[in-house]
Amino acid sequence: MHLSNPRWRKSTRSNSAGGDCVEVADNQPGVVGVRDSKDPTGPVLVFGPAAWKSFVVSAKHR
Numbered sequence: 935m936h937l938s939n940p941r942w943r944k945s946t947r948s949n950s951a952g953g954d955c956v957e958v959a960d961n962q963p964g965v966v967g968v969r970d971s972k973d974p975t976g977p978v979l980v981f982g983p984a985a986w987k988s989f990v991v992s993a994k995h996r
Contacts, residue, residue, distance in 0.1 A: 937967045937978065944971055960986070 940959030948955035948971065955971035966986040968979045981989070 937962050937965070937980075940967050942969070942974075
């Protein structure tokens with residue numbers, strides 16, 4: 935799936951040391967894109983908004 939003009943933002947859990955980071959584009963209608971910040975031209979995972987929200991809620995409680 936192609937994202938149209940995604941606005942990528944880095945995870946708030948990312949650090950400035952260049953470690954493992956993800957970026958999220960949640961400005962797309964009906965989808966949320968996720969990518970590896972170290973490979974911005976690499977693959978993008980795409981989730982529906984409900985699935986992404988469920989993942990975030992679950993991750994916060996771990």
